[in-house]
Amino acid sequence: MPLIDVTIDGETHQLEAGTTGTTWFAGRREVVAMSVDGTAKDLSAPIPDGARIEAIILDSPAGLEILRHSATHVLAQAVQQVFPEANLGVGPFITDGFYYDFGNIDAVTPELLRDLEKRMKRIVKQGQRFVRRVVSEEEARRELADQPYKLELIASKGGHTAEGAGVEVGGAELTIYDNVAPDGTVVWKDLCRGPHLPSTRLIGNGFALTKSSAAYWKGDQANDQLQRIYGTAWASKDDLVAYQERLKEAERRDHRRLGAELDLFSFPEEIGPGLAVFHPKGGILRHAIEDFIVTEHLKRGFEIVYTPEISKGGLFHTSGHLPHYADTMFPPMTVDEEHDEDGAVTRAGQAYYLKAMNCPMHNLIYRSRGRSYRDLPLRLFEMGHDYRYEKSGVVQGLTRMRGFTQDDSHIYCTPEQAPEVIRELLGFFDEVLSAFGLSDFHLELSTRDPEGNNQDKFIGSDEDWAQATQVLQDVCVSTGLDLVADPGGAAFYGPKVSVQAKDALGRTWQMSTVQYDFNQPERFGLEYTARDGSRRRPVMIHSAKLGSVERFIGVLTEHYAGAFPAWLAPVQVELVPVAEAFDGYVDEVARRLRAEGVRVEVDHSDDRFGKKIRNAATQKVPWTLIAGGEDAEAHAVSFRFRDGHQENGVPVDEAIARIAAHIRDRVNTDEW
Missing domain, CATH: 3.30.980.10 (Threonyl-trna Synthetase; Chain A, domain 2)
Structure with missing residues (x-):
């Protein structure tokens, strides 16, 4: 039999022509198939000459x-x-x-x-x-x-x-x-x-x-x-x-269940599918998250803008969203239509759409006056309220919604500035997600399908796509983070990099995104005056750090099983007097904590002391401070932590300092 040369699991071998994977891997029971030049094949297939073969193990992906x-x-x-x-x-x-x-x-x-x-x-x-x-x-x-x-x-x-x-x-x-x-x-x-x-x-x-x-x-x-x-x-x-x-653990952590148990948010049928209301406790959680992300944008030179939640349809035709994205936008409403006494239309109305994305309006802000190369990069940021027409059968709690808020930014820059802008954004993503305890992630690069499928869903020249994709890929590789390909997953206007973060259960969620857009600047006629006086097109870099704020809260709720870090917890301290006689004492401790910006509740209910402690545990409050006679005499409190252990006789001044520092430092564990 003639011999063939192949590489198997990184080693070169000579085999008889016609040798199958079954024969070669006969002694390895864990091998169930083989990869032949990157394509999975049955073990019964003959091994071709010159092929690179790798064993596929049963418990591998x-x-x-x-x-x-x-x-x-x-x-x-x-x-x-x-x-x-x-x-x-x-x-x-x-x-x-x-x-x-x-x-x-x-x-x-x-x-x-x-x-x-x-x-x-x-x-x-x-x-x-x-x-x-x-x-x-x-x-x-x-x-x-x-x-x-x-x-x-x-x-x-x-x-x-x-x-x-x-x-x-x-x-x-x-x-x-x-x-x-x-x-x-x-x-x-x-x-x-x-x-x-x-x-x-x-x-x-x-x-x-x-x-x-x-x-x-x-x-x-x-x-x-x-x-x-x-x-x-x-x-x-x-x-x-x-x-x-x-x-089972995922079911216990389901944010919809926890949202009801912890009184954070709900989804009233009267409002409709995919639309949530945030209760006071959920509202303060959301405020803490939004306040953090707004502050972090301001630190990095972003400028806050606000745009309407409704617009004439022509805007979304210009951006390309209506031609390519109409099925995910709410149907239009007709405005300013006039009728005669018989109901006949005497003046045609104008179609208005709920905003599904913020970028077209940010383009109008950019275009509102002349721009110079000295203005770039120009960083616009908005907590934008958007609406997308998801089918009722696919909406799911906070993670798939019809109405949501994006921490949306658009950076206008020169093509030469784009790589550094993207590199800075990836660093921004890392800092934000790490602050929330979501530091285990990889990057995913979404591009047009290299096989040429569904090309009608994308706009722009092959050259522009190739350049934009290369810029994103080069910057991602330079970070040293794992990079996974997602062929065909790009937005219609340009390639995208998304951060795929793992939660406490090992599930992967898409979080931060950055997109390189060469199309919208062209469609909106955006320009800047270059150093040599010529008029040039900027590049538009879309990014969101949290993505949808609501979805981020849903993911975070499940990641922490509702036991949010103290800096995010809706109620950070629950004060429980051992008896009514100590109400005044715990009220004074609460006043001092609030003066330090700590979110405090005092349980003055008629419940028994033991039930008050259980209630605080059920609500996953980070610290329950207990005060009785000995505590009041010593100007102290007793700490009860979420894991059930207790620390008695802590001086009030020390307790307040420890709590305030823990919250201020945004520590994501309950450990001191």
């Missing part, structure tokens, strides 16, 4: 994706055991799990989920092999003749992957995966790109079905309604249990 996608085939097989006439949709892996869409099945009940899970376990134990076959379009149609959605995928050969489901549509080849029983019988099949695990047995017992929901074929409400079944799959039972515990 790539291995878990393959595990979860393999689990979708087992789920679909189980469903067709119960409903032989079921129509198969798509079944991709998703973050932490998978789903599969089905038509022509009964409503999914908890009892059905339990039955399907049992059937899946039996299929897994059978050790069915996943066998890939390349088929012609005609063969695929013949084999899947009873599956209308699969036939539609085959017919729509447009060179894309359907819903991430691994279905090769319009590529060089169509592939079907057979599930082959130990006796060689093909027991099930699906149109799929793969790759898959070598055997269902490798799915093990680390999976579970979690829920079901309605879905539409291809996500279009005009299409058939389907039943979507969700599941999760992990490399081991222990990993599954750990994940389920994280879900």
Whole structure:
């Protein structure tokens, strides 16, 4: 046999031509697939000459994706055991799990989920092999003749992957995966790109079905309604249990639940979906956050502006938002329309839109007078109130809203100044997020799709996009932070870098963003006078540090499980007299604390002393100060901390100094 030269896990090897991954990795049970020049492949695939091969381990991110996608085939097989006439949709892996869409099945009940899970376990134990076959379009149609959605995928050969489901549509080849029983019988099949695990047995017992929901074929409400079944799959039972515990903890930390328990905010039905009201305690929390971020902008030379929340539609046509963003803007309202006695229009009205973004109005402020190179960089900042027409089904508490506030800034600068401006903003992001205890993050660079997909959603020349993308990438690389690519995720007017921060549960949230915009200065005719007297276009750098203030509060509430650091806590100190006789004493301590800017409540209720202590703990107050006879005589208080431990007999002067310093220094833990 001829020999081929390959690199496997960083080492050079000579192999016989035709050697498969199965043969090479036979001694490594943890290897479930292989990466061939960056593309995941089945172990059964031959290793090509000159390839760079890397093992894919079951519990690696790539291995878990393959595990979860393999689990979708087992789920679909189980469903067709119960409903032989079921129509198969798509079944991709998703973050932490998978789903599969089905038509022509009964409503999914908890009892059905339990039955399907049992059937899946039996299929897994059978050790069915996943066998890939390349088929012609005609063969695929013949084999899947009873599956209308699969036939539609085959017919729509447009060179894309359907819903991430691994279905090769319009590529060089169509592939079907057979599930082959130990006796060689093909027991099930699906149109799929793969790759898959070598055997269902490798799915093990680390999976579970979690829920079901309605879905539409291809996500279009005009299409058939389907039943979507969700599941999760992990490399081991222990990993599954750990994940389920994280879900329980996430439920305990849900900001909507805590918002009600701590009396922070609510979502009245009378106002409508995606719109929140902040109660006094939530209001002071929000004020503390907004006051901090405004102060930090002023320190860095930003100038505060204010703009209306409604505007003529022409403004958003100029900016490009209406042509490219209309479906996320609220429908217009007609203003100044006049009618005669019969109701006929005698004067046409003007369409006005709720503001979905602040940048068009900031452009008008820039354009309001002549600008010189000496004015640049010009830093405009606004706590802007914006409105976006999110569908009612996708709004979620404070994290996905229709009305929200952005700490939005726009920096106008020369192209030469742009790299340093962006570098300073990334440093600003770091300082802000670290101040709130969110210092574990990486960067994500969102660009146009390099494959050329959906190019009609972007505006501007290839040259401008390339330059803007390169500037952002170079600055990000220079920071030394991890940088992840997000092809196709850019705004329509330019590439974007976002900070992806981890919370206490390890979940990732998009926080700060910076965008390089070469389009709006052109569309609004923005200019500055250069040093040589010529008129030139500035570059516009969009950025938000918190993003949406409301969303940031939602994330922060879950990160701290409602036990906010003292500098943010709505009530920083709760004073509890042991008996009514000491009311005057604790009132005086409260007065002195308030004089130092500390947010204080005194519990003068008729509740028993023990219940007062429990109430303060339930409200997650950082410090409960208790005073009785010995404390009053010694001009002292007793500290009770959130973790339950107590420090008695602390002199009042010392207690006030310690509390004030802790708050002033913005310490994010309860430790002194």
